[in-house]
Amino acid sequence: MDTTFRLGGAGDYADEEELELGLGLSLTSGAYAPSSNGPLSNQVVGWPPVKTYRMNSLVNQAKFSKNEGEKGAGEESTSKKKKNKNHENKNDETVTKETGHSGFVKVNMDGLPIGRKVDLNAHDCYETLAKALEIMFLKASTSASFIRTEKQQRSRLLDGSSEFVLTYEDKEGDWMLVGDVPWRMFLGTVKRLRIMKTSDANGLAPRFQEKNQKPKNKHIELKR
């Protein structure tokens, strides 16, 4: 019996030579070789080191203060956030109630033993969400390809066919394909995400592969 490290769940073993760490960096075994461009801070998990509690608070406020408009101080309307979100405005007296208590939702991927959490508030469209999930769950074969991905308009998640699709569970408990509804509506209804095998996604058929849906980003596909 193998002497040492034991583990509960199953998993595939990565190619020994290169490991994707979910950061856009690849490591060759035995030596650390950072990609020459380095990670951009908005591509890296957990950086900058700001508590998720604080990030949610600030992001939620950015949405709120935008709608207050001139009521407040001479707040510049092209505010600090480069991601421009419009949220429905509510009564002045009450505060906008967020979906759940945080912007983080759980993401599970078929075949992987444990899930992650992703901060939906950190994204303003499906593309960036898909890229973030790609970073979290998939292994790019080289760092060079990751850099190429950044520069592309669309990540590998959104082109071609794949054995995986991105789905979500909505407030009613139904599993839907990600990408069909406007982003804001999605934010208001998503409870959790699942990267599902395409074969299992047949139950979502009504929206799947429909040609009269909006052409880009109709469904998000993931490459293994």
Add this chain to the structure above:
Amino acid sequence: MVYSLPEEVLEHVFSFITSDKDRNVVSVVCKSWYEIERWCRRKVFIGNCYAVSPAIMIRRFPEVRSVELKGKPHFADFNLVPEGWGGYACSWIDEMSRSYPWLEEIRLKRMVITDESLELISTSFKNFRVLVLSSCEGFSTDGLSAIAANCRNLRELDLQESEVMDLSGHWLSHFPDTFTSLESLNMSCLGSEVSFSALERLVAMSPNLKTLRLNRAVPLGKLSTLLQQAPQLVELGTGAYSSGIRSDVYSALSKAFLGCKELKGLSGFWDVDPSYLPAFFSVCSRLTTLNLSYATIRSPDITKVINLCPNLQRLLVLDHIEDSGLNALALSCKNLQELRVFPSDMYVADANVTLTEQGLVSVTQGCPKLQSVLYFCHQMSNSALITIAKNRPNLTCFRLCIIEPRTPDYLTHEPLDIGFGAIVKHCKNLSRLSLSGLLTDRVFEYIGTHAKKLDMLSIAFAGDSDLGLHHVLSGCESLKKLEIRDCPFGDTALLANVAKLATMRSLWMSSCAVSIGACKILSRKMPMLNVEVIDENGTLNPKLDNCLVEKLYVYRTVAGPRSDMPGYIWTMDRDSANKI
């Protein structure tokens, strides 16, 4: 001949010794002192809940009244620790409920606690007084209802930054009519509305209420009502700080603040409408703590406030304060001890926000008592860091985050080694340091050489080789907590310093260059350490010794390997330790 004092006298003497460190020292003087001390220890602090077991704690300290536990590694705050990692309070609460009937205080940080445990707390400890759940999760407002309903002598309920499942705002109503002991309530983390009538009722029947931190959902219009009921408040956290254009709200608020003669600390300020700021100006001269770090107001407004607060000791603020606001701070607040400046935009330097290293330099120059700094910015220079170090050798905590990883000195384009080197050289009492920017192995040489009092070090995207880690592990005598991410540190340094790890609380290394083989060796050599390898992606092949680990968490323990590890954590199988 040795003449020894009677036990009762020793016990009485020991009762004046409250610091954990001193207590620990006392307990090792001799066997009888150990025995006497353990029977009269009332407070226990456990910095890593897995370092010891509840049974061991209870066996040694049978008469404890206050327990503080910390669970997940610090980097869990930044989403680096996967779900299900651990830090469960359950077994602790269960055993304490059986063995500590007189327990009064429980403080948990970064732990998972369930409603069942909260209910158990509420019914097990007749004299329960203080519950602090800091950055915890796993419970709902139902658990809070149980606490409210059953803890007759509750003084403090603090849910700081916890993730609470908000099932109902009515948990506050569960405090009975006879409940008058509340001194401190922090519910700022709750997402949805609480029943305002219940809140008002609670405040009205709590004459000893000193700290009240509301959540965002409490509208500004209601704040004055609460303040009128509780003019004795010392610390207040507002809810949302805007209300449209309502002069009646403003004047009521202003009047209410005027009545708060004891107020020393303010926080909250979500969704700030600057036109309401002057409402609290009457309390500014007394303020020692001000947390504006959720207030998205601009520099002129912030500066106006700061200029009214000469007694400020602690300021938390967003980078909207800009250099100009920090200059004002340096001029006005000579008693400042702690400054935290948070980023308003996580990723991109906002062209409209001029916060640079100069602001920090000003504050270190103008505020002679400044000890603790947390500063997020986009640029830094060695010369600024050297100036800071020379200005403020009394710094004990210096956490600098230059937002873009590996950013060099913006003036010289060099690494920031000598800047941080100056910090550790001049600030001889530095106990906490967080590094950022472009750094080579040299900075670690400086740290190993000079940072002799350093207790906690956080490193990210830094260093060139194992030598960096080796400098730290071999040089920093007082180091207890080391957390590292994305650095080229690996096996050699780790294995050359195994004994050091047993003197530390914990080591975290993620996205570094540590191999599974080294982890095996470490485990074998150091049975008093738990060596936990986190393999989220399921890609680890433990048979391949040179396979790199994603995340490594090593900590000393007397409790052996933990039994609640999730499936993605690998550890050494002790039974087969002898095989290789």
